[in-house]
Amino acid sequence: xxxxxxxxxxxxxxxxxxxxxxxxxxxxxxxxxxxxxxxxxxxxxxxxxxxxxxxxxxxxxxxxxxxxxxxxxxxxxxxxxxxxxxxxxxxxxxxxxxxxxxxxxxxxxxxxxxxxxxxxxxxxxxxxxxxxxxxxxxxxxxxxxxxxxxxxxxxxxxxxxxxxxxxxxxxxxxxxxxxxxxxxxxxxxxxxxxxxxxxxxxxxxxxxxxxxxxxxxxxxxxxxxxxxxxxxxxxxxxxxxxxxxxxxxxxxxxxxxxxxxxxxxxxxxxxxxxxxxxxxxxxxxxxxxxxxxxxxxxxxxxxxxxxxxxxxxxxxxxxxxxxxxxxxxxxxxxxxxxxxxxxxxxxxxxxxxxxxxxxxxxxxxxxxxxxxxxxxxxxxxxxxxxxxxxxxxxxx
Amino acid sequence: xxxxxxxxxxxxxxxxxxxxxxxxxxxxxxxxxxxxxxxxxxxxxxxxxxxxxxxxxxxxxxxxxxxxxxxxxxxxxxxxxxxxxxxxxxxxxxxxxxxxxxxxxxxxxxxxxxxxxxxxxxxxxxxxxxxxxxxxxxxxxxxxxxxxxxxxxxxxxxxxxxxxxxxxxxxxxxxxxxxxxxxxxxxxxxxxxxxxxxxxxxxxxxxxxxxxxxxxxxxxxxxxxxxxxxxxxxxxxxxxxxxxxxxxxxxxxxxxxxxxxxxxxxxxxxxxxxxxxxxxxxxxxxxxxxxxxxxxxxxxxxxxxxxxxxxxxxxxxxxxxx
Amino acid sequence: xxxxxxxxxxxxxxxxxxxxxxxxxxxxxxxxxxxxxxxxxxxxxxxxxxxxxxxxxxxxxxxxxxxxxxxxxxxxxxxxxxxxxxxxxxxxxxxxxxxxxxxxxxxxxxxxxxxxxxxxxxxxxxxxxxxxxxxxxxxxxxxxxxxxxxxxxxxxxxxxxxxxxxxxxxxxxxxxxxxxxxxxxxxxxxxxxxxxxxxxxxxxxxxxxxxxxxxxxxxxxxxxxxxxxxxxxxxxxx
Numbered sequence: 038x039x040x041x042x043x044x045x046x047x048x049x050x051x052x053x054x055x056x057x058x059x060x061x062x063x064x065x066x067x068x069x070x071x072x073x074x075x076x077x078x079x080x081x082x083x084x085x086x087x088x089x090x091x092x093x094x095x096x097x098x099x100x101x102x103x104x105x106x107x108x109x110x111x112x113x114x115x116x117x118x119x120x121x122x123x124x125x126x127x128x129x130x131x132x133x134x135x136x137x138x139x140x141x142x143x144x145x146x147x148x149x150x151x152x153x154x155x156x157x158x159x160x161x162x163x164x165x166x167x168x169x170x171x172x173x174x175x176x177x178x179x180x181x182x183x184x185x186x187x188x189x190x191x192x193x194x195x196x197x198x199x200x201x202x203x204x205x206x207x208x209x210x211x212x213x214x215x216x217x218x219x220x221x222x223x224x225x226x227x228x229x230x231x232x233x234x235x236x237x238x239x240x241x242x243x244x245x246x247x248x249x250x251x252x253x254x255x256x257x258x259x260x261x262x263x264x265x266x267x268x269x270x271x272x273x274x275x276x277x278x279x280x281x282x283x284x285x286x287x288x289x290x291x292x293x294x295x296x297x298x299x300x301x302x303x304x305x306x307x308x309x310x311x312x313x314x315x316x317x318x319x320x321x322x323x324x325x326x327x328x329x330x331x332x333x334x335x336x337x338x339x340x341x342x343x344x345x346x347x348x349x350x351x352x353x354x355x356x357x358x359x360x361x362x363x364x365x366x367x368x369x370x371x372x373x374x375x376x377x378x379x380x381x382x383x384x385x386x387x388x389x390x391x392x393x394x395x396x397x398x399x400x401x402x403x404x405x406x407x408x409x410x411x412x413x414x415x416x417x418x419x420x421x422x423x424x425x426x427x428x429x430x431x432x433x
Numbered sequence: 434x435x436x437x438x439x440x441x442x443x444x445x446x447x448x449x450x451x452x453x454x455x456x457x458x459x460x461x462x463x464x465x466x467x468x469x470x471x472x473x474x475x476x477x478x479x480x481x482x483x484x485x486x487x488x489x490x491x492x493x494x495x496x497x498x499x500x501x502x503x504x505x506x507x508x509x510x511x512x513x514x515x516x517x518x519x520x521x522x523x524x525x526x527x528x529x530x531x532x533x534x535x536x537x538x539x540x541x542x543x544x545x546x547x548x549x550x551x552x553x554x555x556x557x558x559x560x561x562x563x564x565x566x567x568x569x570x571x572x573x574x575x576x577x578x579x580x581x582x583x584x585x586x587x588x589x590x591x592x593x594x595x596x597x598x599x600x601x602x603x604x605x606x607x608x609x610x611x612x613x614x615x616x617x618x619x620x621x622x623x624x625x626x627x628x629x630x631x632x633x634x635x636x637x638x639x640x641x642x643x644x645x646x647x648x649x650x651x652x653x654x655x656x657x658x659x660x661x662x663x664x665x666x667x668x669x670x671x672x673x674x675x676x677x678x679x680x681x682x683x684x685x686x687x688x689x690x691x692x693x694x695x696x697x698x699x700x701x702x703x704x705x706x707x708x709x710x711x712x713x714x715x716x717x718x719x720x721x722x723x724x725x726x727x728x729x730x731x732x733x734x735x736x737x738x739x740x741x742x743x744x745x746x747x748x749x750x751x752x753x754x755x
Numbered sequence: 756x757x758x759x760x761x762x763x764x765x766x767x768x769x770x771x772x773x774x775x776x777x778x779x780x781x782x783x784x785x786x787x788x789x790x791x792x793x794x795x796x797x798x799x800x801x802x803x804x805x806x807x808x809x810x811x812x813x814x815x816x817x818x819x820x821x822x823x824x825x826x827x828x829x830x831x832x833x834x835x836x837x838x839x840x841x842x843x844x845x846x847x848x849x850x851x852x853x854x855x856x857x858x859x860x861x862x863x864x865x866x867x868x869x870x871x872x873x874x875x876x877x878x879x880x881x882x883x884x885x886x887x888x889x890x891x892x893x894x895x896x897x898x899x900x901x902x903x904x905x906x907x908x909x910x911x912x913x914x915x916x917x918x919x920x921x922x923x924x925x926x927x928x929x930x931x932x933x934x935x936x937x938x939x940x941x942x943x944x945x946x947x948x949x950x951x952x953x954x955x956x957x958x959x960x961x962x963x964x965x966x967x968x969x970x971x972x973x974x975x976x977x978x979x980x981x982x983x984x985x986x987x988x989x990x991x992x993x
Binding site (some may be wrong): 123216 | 779795864874
């Protein structure tokens with residue numbers, strides 16, 4: 038990580054502020070934001086202590102979407118785990134599958150063939166575009182309302198997202214939750230004519246990103262709502278384990294794709310997008326920049342996918358019986374939300390002993406008690422939207 | 434005296450009927466227009482090109498369960514929705530739709546319109562209070578702050594045509610514009626900014642985006658209307674449409690020349706201008722993001738009010754030295 | 756104030772521009788968006804070419820299903836009414852689409868290509884019972900629904916580069932050791948994408964596509980040298 042001038046906040050908000058001592062007369066209003074709320078990006082509850090419109094203390098509560106995925110995986114064979122963890126980060130399923138299968142491959146010391154690595158890179162970048170498009174749509178909804186300007190941006194973003202999902206449908210057969218990765222490589226190969234379709238889709242998406250920038254980053258109302266709102270300093274972000282676009286918006290130049298390359302990222306140059314300021318506007322800038330960068334990367338890579346097999350392992354008669362020798366391994370990849378890690382402890386049987394998933398959104402949410410107090414309720418919504426949490430991976 | 438009462442009664446019923454019908458049409462129009470702005474189609478299934486969609490919406494809302502929260506104030510809770518619609522309709526009483534079609538051309542027409550506009554905040558606040566819901570309360574408080582603040586630019590902007598025409602009576606204002614020029618056309622350097630301020634203040638009074646912070650869905654679920662279900666919610670929605678329609682009509686009368694037109698002045702010009710203004714308001718609604726509460730206030734007090742004062746002064750100077 | 760006016764103007768202009776664009780709505784159900792060839796929606800059980808049921812009741816799909824939606828009553832080995840040989844059967848096969856996660860693992864693991872997915876555009880039902888696919892319905896889907904592209908042989912075939920047939924092995928043997936990923940390059944000429952052309956078994960399938968290139972078996976080597984190190988093996992992908 039290179040040291041860039043980052044935002045410094047000298048007086049940090051105390052998230053453990055004792056409301057009883059701060060407000061003995063009980064004049065603060067406690068507002069439960071969620072779990073049923075149009076803007077909480079899933080089932081998530083925030084207790085906001087309000088002094089009028091100003092937020093004094095925030096207590097986030099997670100766990101409403103806990104489905105015991107990690108425990109369930111302890112009873113599933115390795116090849117069955119992939120479609121289950123698809124549903125963690127349900128907005129970027131490709132990267133979920135990739136993280137898990139990379140962990141299994143690392144434990145088995147399997148090397149993924151080059152073609153599969155290139156395909157995984159292309160899928161990950163296309164998924165990044167789709168995920169950031171969804172983020173942009175929902176962020177505009179948070180700022181502008183479901184009946185109003187926000188929904189216009191939302192529908193435009195989903196129009197483009199459909200193009201990416203159609204591409205995935207051509208390859209894997211599913212628009213969401215693909216189950217296209219497996220231990221040793223991929224399951225579906227690229228059909229004929231796919232790269233032409235990719236180029237056609239990117240020709241539509243590329244110019245639309247300019248339109249989105251005009252509608253957001255150059256829109257005065259958007260700038261008013263996001264500039265200086267929810268400033269997160271880099272030191273706190275690093276302390277809390279925040280990675281991904283949020284960290285890069287604080288000025289820290291850290292991207293796993295470049296610093297700890299996986300898939301085929303060592304064969305292409307990834308231009309990491311950072312921004313100064315650490316506020317919602319910086320995060321928006323980083324994500325829009327990442328979208329452009331992903332479009333460029335996919336254009337560069339999709340015609341040059343090397344020949345070869347897409348799976349290094351032999352297809353086994355009984356894939357359920359794949360056993361991984363005892364050991365533990367941690368593998369991390371860069372998803373649209375940050376560093377998604379899989380920690381696998383295997384014991385020689387066909388089931389994992391422990392499978393832990395390190396979700397990036399959980400760490401992003403842990404920053405909320407620090408950045409929301411001081412703003413208004415509207416700011417709370419904007420900050421939560423800019424953190425881009427996906428409760429599926431927060432709660433698993 | 435009695436003739437005036439009969440005249441007023443007949444035209445009142447007529448105007449209310451027309452406005453309510455227009456509200457239903459406005460529902461359809463808004464959905465189609467918003468859909469086209471978002472490159473989609475809007476209602477297509479119910480009736481030809483979705484024209485019966487408002488009927489379907491009404492039937493749907495009618496058959497929903499009517500829930501009154503346990504600790505809500507039942508009197509205010511139940512009273513507020515029809516009150517909102519009635520008050521929104523009230524301003525239509527003085528609007529001259531044509532030289533002969535006007536329910537009651539009061540001598541203090543503009544004052545009446547502004548007063549009615551001020552009263553529209555009370556049902557909203559009542560809903561926020563009576564719902565016994567913190568989200569609704571927040572919405573109600575925001576509505577009060579916003580509406581009361583934006584009364585001032587609305588008043589200042591409405592003063593400009595009053596000064597330029599020399600009368601508070603809407604009929605006289607429209608007649609003056611018919612005789613000379615529409616106020617947005619000449620003097621445009623006074624009329625056009627005043628019209629702009631009037632539109633913005635009107636948007637704020639009607640709680641429309643970009644000023645819809647009281648009913649911000651993404652923040653306050655449904656703002657003041659959170660606890661309302663079924664028909665009461667439908668009436669609130671209707672009240673919003675009525676308010677926008679009537680405010681468009683008032684704006685058309687004050688600034689755009691009312692029933693005046695290049696050839697054959699009459700009712701159709703008024704309808705056309707109201708529709709145009711209405712479309713413009715929806716265009717703004719479906720394109721812009723919303724302001725935060727303090728930015729909204731800042732815009733009002735720091736930008737619109739000084740400009741309004743300047744414009745009133747300029748209008749007075751103009752009249753003196755014309 | 757100026758910033759607000761220009762931003763508002765630009766936002767309004769963008770909206771207006773969209774007003775003039777053709778709507779992207781697909782008017783369902785008048786128009787049904789075509790699904791991809793590999794689209795996975797529902798299931799079908801197949802018969803063999805000779806009319807016998809393909810499913811041998813090996814219970815592999817039941818074992819691999821992560822959601823455990825398949826329930827099979829294995830029928831044990833019986834004499835086939837068509838071929839006369841003793842083979843396994845499934846007496847009952849129930850697939851609960853309510854809980855299925857459409858992961859395609861059961862399709863991949865079937866040794867006889869008995870279960871495949873179908874690509875119908877939508878799966879509406881009036882009740883949960885309608886979404887439980889009984890054996891009769893699964894066999895009915897074989898004829899009544901469009902099949903998805905993937906069956907076990909094709910899916911597995913995509914993952915393994917087909918071996919070149921023994922006839923070419925001797926001719927290509929001198930060329931083979933030269934470029935390192937020659938096995939991959941040999942697959943390049945047959946190319947991974949027409950996995951359908953690869954057919955049921957690697958050896959049988961590659962006889963056809965490799966035959967035209969047999970005089971070019973020596974050309975495999977230069978093509979491989981030209982192809983793989985340079986990276987853009989664009990010949991095969993599109």
